Amino acid sequence: MTVSIVVVSHSENIADGAAELAAQMAPDVLVLTAGGTADGRIGTSLEKVLAALDHAAGGDGTVILTDLGSAVMTAESALEFAEDPAGVLLADAPLVEGLVAASVAAQGGADVQAVKRAAEAVRGPSQNSGPPPQREVSEGSVTGQGPDFTGDFELINQAGMHARPAAKIAGGLSALDAEVTVNGVDGASMTALMTLAAGKGSVLHVEARGVDAERAVNYVGGLVQAGFGEP
């Protein structure tokens, strides 16, 4: 079971197209669409959003992504009416980039909060409101004194760090209980990884803190050394 995602757009075509794009990178994630009005016009419909939320209910939670302003308002109204709003989060993120990042995180097994964060991280930390979420640190682990595990891995695949490898790394790391940076950027953020523009032969320096730190470093190392399954 993974977190499901609801796309609320003014246009049925935009909602369906965005969901199609997400499905390419996250085939196992339930992405439901509420695009356009009930009679096929441009606009948003409370009925459609409620129907999508109803369909999505019963899983590990739902994250809503929206396009223009009134889609946000319709989604917020839907939350006022929803049966179980606790499991439903509204992400403040650009629709297409946010949806891809959220889907990839959900595909990797991230929980509903982490999926929302993944969507919102595409804006970059400078535009996020409020402090970053605090992670619980398990007893006995040492923090503030450097990473628990590190690794350096050379990219061997021809294309280097492009969208699919970034999605694989970010998706898997989202599901682990570890703070991971790759060459200084958030390893759980697909878009941050892509901004590294790391080509073949580049070395990825991975630093991880937290319970799953060792697994996280091994996960990235395994992917990189296997060339992400690419030539």
Add this chain to the structure above:
Amino acid sequence: MVLDVNWAVKWLTLCAQAMAEHRVELIELDRAIGDSDHGENMDRGFQAVLDKLAEAPPATPGAALKLAAMTLMSKVGGAAGPLYGTAFLRAAGTMGDAAEIDPAGWAAAVSAARDGIVARGKAEPGDKTMVDAWAPAADAAKAAADTGGPEVLSVLVAAAEAAEAGAVATDPLVARKGRASYLGERSAGHRDPGAASSALILRAAVGAAA
């Protein structure tokens, strides 16, 4: 005159009439600074409200407004759907199961509607939105209810007149919220369509009591 369920149904019926009559005018206003669908959306939304009222006649003013809220949220399509839906829903909340609304009750309903619109749309007075009609209407209704007697008509009139003046006052403003804000300075010189339809709604509340 008492504001009972018959008044509430007549109010919503007059809203539907006003939206049909001013459909083209609202479309023109929205074409200038928005996406030109406001008149169409409001007309369709309130026609759907009429259908629902006929299907399931409400027992109280609050029930009538709640039914209107749900219908507008589902049928309007544009931003006005969730905004007016929230406004009517919050107003209905102040009325509860009451059979009649007194002057203070109407003032409370308009204030709650304004608060709902502000909460949903995150707009402030002066942003060139429907808040510019509802905020002065809420203040005027409260002032009239506080100083007036038991006669409710004067409170309805005070809200409607303040909303109309507020709508006119949006003409020179530069939009800071909604689709018109993409136009920046070019949005000045046009009346905000949402403020205009808000004034029609509050004027219809007077007509229903006349």
